[in-house]
Amino acid sequence: MSVAYFLLKKTLVLALLLIGVTGLAFVVLKTLPGDPATGLLGQHAEESDVRRISEELGTKKPVLVQYAGYLRLLGKGEMGRSYYTKRRVATEIGKKLPNTLRLAVAASIVAALAGIAVGLICGFHAGALPDKLLYVVSLAGLSMPVFWSGLLLMLFFSLKLHLLPPSGTGGIVFLILPAITLSLPTLSTVARITRASVIEAMDMPFVRVLRAKGLRDNRIMFVHALSNALIPVVTIVGLDFGSFLNGAVLTETIFGWDGIGRFIVEGVLKRDYPVIIGCILTGTVIFVFINALVDVLYNFIDPRIRVTSGK
Amino acid sequence: MTNHMLPKPFWKGIREAPLEAIRETLSEALSVKSAITVLVAAIVLSSVFSAYLTPYDPTAIDLDSVKSGPSVKHPFGTDSKGRDILSRVLYGGRLSLGVSLLASITSLVIGLSMGLTAGYFSSRPGKLAWVDTAIMALVDLTLSFPSLLLSIGISVLLPPGALTVIVAISLVGWASFTRLIRGEVLKIREALYVYAARSIGATHYRIVVYHILPQCLSIGKAMIGIKFGSYILTEASLSFLGLGPQPPSPSWGNMISENRAYILTDPWMVIFPGLAIAVTILAFNIVGDIYRQNYGIEGGMKG
Numbered sequence: 001m002s003v004a005y006f007l008l009k010k011t012l013v014l015a016l017l018l019i020g021v022t023g024l025a026f027v028v029l030k031t032l033p034g035d036p037a038t039g040l041l042g043q044h045a046e047e048s049d050v051r052r053i054s055e056e057l058g059t060k061k062p063v064l065v066q067y068a069g070y071l072r073l074l075g076k077g078e079m080g081r082s083y084y085t086k087r088r089v090a091t092e093i094g095k096k097l098p099n100t101l102r103l104a105v106a107a108s109i110v111a112a113l114a115g116i117a118v119g120l121i122c123g124f125h126a127g128a129l130p131d132k133l134l135y136v137v138s139l140a141g142l143s144m145p146v147f148w149s150g151l152l153l154m155l156f157f158s159l160k161l162h163l164l165p166p167s168g169t170g171g172i173v174f175l176i177l178p179a180i181t182l183s184l185p186t187l188s189t190v191a192r193i194t195r196a197s198v199i200e201a202m203d204m205p206f207v208r209v210l211r212a213k214g215l216r217d218n219r220i221m222f223v224h225a226l227s228n229a230l231i232p233v234v235t236i237v238g239l240d241f242g243s244f245l246n247g248a249v250l251t252e253t254i255f256g257w258d259g260i261g262r263f264i265v266e267g268v269l270k271r272d273y274p275v276i277i278g279c280i281l282t283g284t285v286i287f288v289f290i291n292a293l294v295d296v297l298y299n300f301i302d303p304r305i306r307v308t309s310g311k
Numbered sequence: 312m313t314n315h316m317l318p319k320p321f322w323k324g325i326r327e328a329p330l331e332a333i334r335e336t337l338s339e340a341l342s343v344k345s346a347i348t349v350l351v352a353a354i355v356l357s358s359v360f361s362a363y364l365t366p367y368d369p370t371a372i373d374l375d376s377v378k379s380g381p382s383v384k385h386p387f388g389t390d391s392k393g394r395d396i397l398s399r400v401l402y403g404g405r406l407s408l409g410v411s412l413l414a415s416i417t418s419l420v421i422g423l424s425m426g427l428t429a430g431y432f433s434s435r436p437g438k439l440a441w442v443d444t445a446i447m448a449l450v451d452l453t454l455s456f457p458s459l460l461l462s463i464g465i466s467v468l469l470p471p472g473a474l475t476v477i478v479a480i481s482l483v484g485w486a487s488f489t490r491l492i493r494g495e496v497l498k499i500r501e502a503l504y505v506y507a508a509r510s511i512g513a514t515h516y517r518i519v520v521y522h523i524l525p526q527c528l529s530i531g532k533a534m535i536g537i538k539f540g541s542y543i544l545t546e547a548s549l550s551f552l553g554l555g556p557q558p559p560s561p562s563w564g565n566m567i568s569e570n571r572a573y574i575l576t577d578p579w580m581v582i583f584p585g586l587a588i589a590v591t592i593l594a595f596n597i598v599g600d601i602y603r604q605n606y607g608i609e610g611g612m613k614g
Contacts, residue, residue: 013451017452017455142592143590143592143593143596144585144588144592145544145547145551145585145588147548147551147564148581148585148588148589149585151567151571151581151585152582154574155574155575159575243457246457246459249460249548250548250551250552254571264460265552268467269553271467276463276464279460280456280461283456283457284455284457284460291455
């Protein structure tokens with residue numbers, strides 16, 4: 001039972017997952033009352049036009065034929081074309097995915113750094129006023145929907161103070177607000193977890209010994225307590241990469257960030273099924289991949305945990 | 312629990328150390344739990360009785376008082392069509408809480424039936440062990456999606472509305488309920504009274520429904536407490552994306568997306584519905600934290 005075996009298993013599961021999900025999506029789509037061709041042309045379209053468009057989209061063929069066609073496309077790295085723009089979905093996603101990943105990575109960094117800092121402060125002054133205040137703030141961070149906190153940040157920093165651009169895709173100035181917004185829930189979780197592990201670590205015998213030997217508080221905090229807190233933090237940030245995909249849907253919509261989150265929302269509003277299926281598939285692949293990566297990372301950070309021991 | 316249900320009468324000990332007693336009573340009354348109880352009660356009651364609390368019809372268009380800021384007449388202001396935002400927030404709360412409640416009950420019911428079946432037949436030498444494998448495969452499948460993406464995927468297949476949101480949340484939420492209850496069943500089915508029931512010839516159905524099910528109910532209910540906050544968030548997100556209840560009927564999510572354009576000029580239109588979501592989720596997250604500590608259940612605040 002090695003890491004290689006574990007990765008192989010994950011890949012197999014992922015492949016089965018994709019086949020299952022696309023199959024399910026196709027069956028359900030096929031049983032829907034609406035017809036994409038009618039949706040595209042409107043209620044009062046000519047019969048012949050509807051037939052021609054259906055022919056073009058291939059929506060009149062038997063489900064299994066369509067499904068086999070889609071799987072063959074996936075095998076070639078394709079995802080079909082958008083009903084509306086006629087562009088290749090795979091190419092579009094390829095263009096937008098780096099933006100989403102950039103946003104998610106930025107949010108992870110913000111969440112990890114700020115979360116650990118807040119958690120350390122709280123953990124070392126557990127029960128004192130700053131701790132209580134930050135606890136309430138972190139709970140608030142967990143409770144605010146990102147599409148609201150994002151709007152508030154936008155209102156304050158771009159529309160009132162004119163410090164940052166309110167929306168758009170681009171360099172670091174465009175990235176700051178969406179990244180902070182997206183990081184808020186994870187930041188709060190990281191802060192809470194760090195605080196708990198710092199408190200736990202401060203109670204351990206080895207810290208008491210270090211104190212007795214006269215080690216400075218700063219060194220205890222940054223070297224010994226922090227390394228103890230890192231394991232759960234990696235887990236949280238890794239697992240929350242998936243929730244970044246969730247949050248990206250909302251954050252990108254708010255800030256007009258040109259990633260796959262906004263792409264799927266546009267697809268949803270127009271019922272552009274190839275776009276929706278393509279985005280969900282991409283998101284799921286990333287999600288499963290990141291989760292597997294986090295599992296493997298454990299091995300290196302904490303040898304006590306074994307990948308193969310299961311959840 | 313009983314300790315918190317029956318607070319010490321405030322006069323107790325007041326003669327011996329009056330200041331101390333008052334301070335103690337006050338701090339007890341102001342404890343997190345009682346504060347949260349009051350807050351949750353206020354949110355639930357104001358939503359349930361929204362129809363009696365609001366002087367305005369939440370969908371009534373009043374073109375004479377369009378976009379007016381918070382005032383005595385309209386404490387939360389009005390929106391671009393002159394509708395009273397306080398009334399809409401209260402009605403929206405009824406919708407959000409109702410949808411989340413129905414979604415969590417549905418998740419619990421699916422989770423109970425799946426979890427009981429899977430747990431009871433798990434690693435049985437009989438022919439039915441595959442049932443457990445199949446159900447848990449389905450659970451793993453569901454949990455391997457980013458939850459909001461999956462909910463969006465389900466919602467686009469149905470016409471937008473409250474029912475769609477309930478379906479979308481339950482079809483994602485059942486998985487964590489199933490996993491929890493299956494684990495519980497694995498413990499309970501080894502209890503002596505289950506062996507006793509089997510030895511006197513009780514059927515599988517009878518053992519599961521009369522002996523195991525009642526034992527799973529309390530942890531199932533606790534799980535609702537833990538998940539409720541995240542269900543409200545999902546409901547708000549789906550409504551925000553236009554997949555939930557359609558305008559003019561108010562929901563917190565669609566109020567924010569509808570009034571997004573006015574964020575600079577009339578920010579109260581966005582601030583108050585968002586505040587309602589944040590306060591409600593905050594309250595239920597703390598309730599979830601308390602349940603989590605009491606029952607030792609891991610995870611769950613998000614997703």
